[in-house]
Amino acid sequence: LSLHDALPIYDKNIFRLAYGSSINRPEFREIAPYVYYDFEAFSFYEGNPNLKDAHIQNIDFRYELYPTPNETVSLSFFYKSFQNPIELTYFEVGGQYQFTYTNALSAQSIGSEIEIKKNLDFIGLNNLHILMNGSVIKSNVFFAPGSINRDRPMEGQSPYLLNAGLFYEHDKLGLNASILYNVIGKRITAIGVTAQNINEDIPDVYEMPRNLLDISIGKKIGTKGEIKLGIKDALSAPVVYKQFPRFETNGKQETREQITRSYTPGVNINLGISYKL
8 A cells, every 4th residue: 555646745755554464384394203313413403294374464664765766765654463483493302412493372563664765966976876775673472371481583584684785887998897795684593492400401592693794896898798707705604603691600691602613614705707699
């Protein structure tokens, strides 16, 4: 529903109010009743045939401003309600961890997003523009009355994310380039097991924030040729997973930080030349 079509407001301003309902059905590997080994995670996974469909309700309010046909500023607020959300969990089997999939009772997330697309011609850089969007999200999982589970965010939901890009394009020179940056906040990647005694918990696994930087440069050669250079993950930041076990000592609760897995994917560089016949 677009209020812009119903109200006599400025053409550069648009208000949108939207509602959506969807179903997230389990994948085959999530419900198949057998155990398989994941060579990337170095762990066993088991499907859960008792998984239920997850039902999602979404409400979104969005304001959009178009200063020029090629520029955008938008701000949105959203709320999502989840019934039986599907989450990746793990437990201890024979001295090692095994993963499976379970339904939480319900969950919700609320957040805001801002997006900006702006040309830099106002400072004399006519061929340069920026694109940026960022979000902040607060999520909560709800449990059945009397459950020993403790408050936590949804599995896979980051509390914030940021994307930014700088783009350059010069038609006469046949040159284009871009720099893209991305970072997400600390998020749960696997749910542990909550015990009655906090000292016996198997803590959740978190993926820590990681800075990503991608660079690409393209140059046309004549009318049919082009050379491209791409650099993915230029910062080569490590991928780090951590647990934050909590324990009580003499009536005082403390938290310990421990790395469970860490690796560096490395920089990926591609150089290509193309020619159109």
